[in-house]
Amino acid sequence: MPAPIIRTRGLTKRFGDFTAVDDLSIEVTPGTIFAFLGANGSGKSTTIRMLIGLLKPTAGTVEVDGVDVIARPRRVRDHIGYMGQKVSLYQGLTLRENVEFYAGLYALAGKELEDRWGALRERFALGEAEAEKPEDLPAGIRQRAGLALATLHRPRVLFLDEPTAGVDVRSRGLFWDLIQDEAGAGVTVFVTTHFLEEVEYCDWAAFIDAGRLIANATPEALRQRYSDGYRVDVAVPDAARTAVAATLGPVGETAATPEGFTLRVPALDPPVLAALDRLVATGARLDIRQPAMTDVFRRVLTERAA
Amino acid sequence: MSAPLIRLRRLEKRYGRRRALAGIDLTIDERQIVGVVGPDGAGKTTLLRALAGLLVVDAEEATVLGTDLRGDVTELKAHIGYVPQSFSLHRDLTVDENLRFTARLHRLAEAEFVRRKTELLARTGLAPFADRTAGQLSGGMKQKLAIANALVAAPALLVLDEPTAGVDVVARAEIWTMLVQARTDALVVLSTSYLDEAAACDRLIYLEAGRVRAAGTPAELRAAVSSALYRAWGDDVRAIARAARALPYVQAARATGRFVRVEVHGAPEPARVLRDLEALPGAAVRLVEPLPVDMESTLLALSSP
Incomplete structure (x- = not known):
């Protein structure tokens, strides 16, 4: 440094x-x-x-x-x-x-x-x-x-x-x-x-x-400190569900949704990105929600006020 | 069917030889939050001042709350709350005194004033500061007081x-909540440079060079632009951004946190864009995803020459 x-x-x-x-x-x-x-x-x-x-x-x-x-x-x-x-x-x-x-x-x-x-x-x-x-x-x-x-x-x-x-x-x-x-x-x-x-x-x-x-x-x-982390909504064709589950590996918390599942991860570091890229290769569609800086700083200020 | 709240046809405002507003057509029928957006110098402030009855204007038709802007607007102004860009309340009066002063100008009865004031102070969180002079308030509190002051006489139009x-x-979120509440009783027209606020408006008016270039709900404006948006994730985002800018159809590429935001113009095949971005020379891209067009891309596309 x-x-x-x-x-x-x-x-x-x-x-x-x-x-x-x-x-x-x-x-x-x-x-x-x-x-x-x-x-x-x-x-x-x-x-x-x-x-x-x-x-x-x-x-x-x-x-x-x-x-x-x-x-x-x-x-x-x-x-x-x-x-x-x-x-x-x-x-x-x-x-x-x-x-x-x-x-x-x-x-x-x-x-x-x-x-x-x-x-x-x-x-x-x-x-x-x-x-x-x-x-x-x-x-x-x-x-x-x-x-x-x-x-x-x-x-x-x-x-x-x-x-x-x-x-x-x-x-x-x-x-x-x-x-x-x-x-x-x-x-x-x-x-x-x-x-x-x-x-x-x-x-x-x-x-x-x-x-x-x-x-x-x-x-x-x-x-990472002032938000609930990244949320990735994954839409998977029915036929591909088993293949996708095998592909993902243990990268974060998942919860089932009607279209597929939602993945929550604190950070999108290289292993997670690699796993997501493998998902795309199986035909899944991703919607990655990154916490907005506006919300991050709102949390910084409210935590300080509390 | 009742008369529209605002109806403008070929509204013009000249300053010497310069036309700040060069023929505005605009009809607003119902109470909502209308955002006026557009580049610097497009005429946003002039339009807002015209709507507030503060300017002498030319037009084929220009009515606000049923009153002709080209005639006597004295009565109209009693129904408009206007909050200008710079703080213009009395700094040496307290919060309470400022509100009382405005209420007296509007000849509000004491009981009605007290009822409105109590409600507005509670809504703005200014109640504990009622006896503080306006000059001693923080920037956010000053702005909340200015809005409370504009609302004290229960206007039908808030500009x-x-x-x-x-x-x-935090104060910005509180102010937005106030405006959403005000929408129940008033038409709210505002200008903003913040993308999240523009996206939260019910309707947007995009001004450019004194004219309405586009108007509609945020979703309608998004649907009308021909850009596409992609995110490319990787380790060296600045290198990815530089490499992406070299692609012929890329309009803008900027390192944004852990990814690069890529604005694409001219409708190239999505498969081609994905392939090109995955294989950028000299920059390891780990994942590319297409995104729905957001407010930033929409405004960027609207401002394209």
Whole structure:
């Protein structure tokens, strides 16, 4: 396991009597997508502001890509890209002019800039948007442009604060393809979202409530802990019942149904998938019900309240 | 047969030269939950504001609860509850005072107000917070108060613009329960970006560029799109997604937990899709299953150029 690229220990921020972030300790593995979740006002944005060196914590430590963010808040900025809920493109400037402005901040110029921006423009499908001003672009394209600019200087860590808020389902999908590609290329992505189905696109999920960490695991581990597991409805032709029963093997609990049977398993690990694949080969039809992340997090919150 | 609750023919709303609504045709006959969905900038908020009687509009016909939107809507507004996108109650008044203030605007008798308030506070779980100022409520509670406030005068039409945006998942479920209860006495029209909420509406209106591109029950919209959906299970889901995207008929493929969601366009033979996905180069697929088209695929297909 590589050393974490983001690490906080006991991170705390108080504003007067109000504790916005309370003793938060998290670790993020390099090259992964880390979903940071919680309702409005739960402390997400305050945490991000501390991670990127914009806000000094009341207590605790923060390290991002080897930089002690509290001691050297400016130093971390070359290592990170940030995109907020309101994309920080300058209105009145065209996208291309925005690119040149941001490139100037990172001393990127000449052929190096042309190569880098040319590649991003192609990958993010921004060619037609280049001469437009951000205020004239649809929200989905504006978000993509924001992400392109946040990655212009090849940061090792990307902080994305609700990047898909107010964006339609098609643009949300394209956006996540790009985020997964970035992670595939080794970039670490720290992302917040209110769309819990998007947690499925991430490698890890941390959930905070009233500034405290209440869940911190892979999405699959959370699903196992906070749901009744997978349900597989198997429809079997009458003639094939005996053959199917012999094929399945002892992978989980089964219960007979008029069409065949229902199988319950805590996880769809390789042996279970292999068994299900053998079932399909015998002519059975499967309907796999995976517990929805919305229900998983509803259970996280209600168990905490209880 | 009674008059429809909403009847719009060629409804338009212009802002300068831009047409935010470019000819909306819509008839709603009975109380239900109607979801207005569609891409950003499609005109959802404008349509909701028009239905709430807040805009001057052009139309061949535009009646809401039997009142012409092109005439005097003062009386109509007494029968509409409107919850805008941003919280717009009085932050320095308590929960109780906010509701009382609205009740007075509607000239509700004290006994009727107390009865409605008690019921709404119980239904929303806000009763223990009746004396807290609205500004001190959490995001979810603020939103529940805004809806309770819109319901206090027992409207016949409840219009809500993204009522659950930014609210936690528990409060979101509670708000949905409130809307399902409100449906008994009122037509509920709302916009939402959440797929599970869109799927739970009785009827959906898909807007695009100021026009109704599709309308019907969620099941009708699902049946009308020509996409197909598959799940491919395997160990390295991101590698599977990349390989699947290279297939000519695959519109989208995304690593989603333990499987890859594959959207297919152009109706290739299912047997061919299954075969291709089982044999993706460089990615071990353990199991492929065809799935019924869900709300995500439906909206994705509707938004296709």
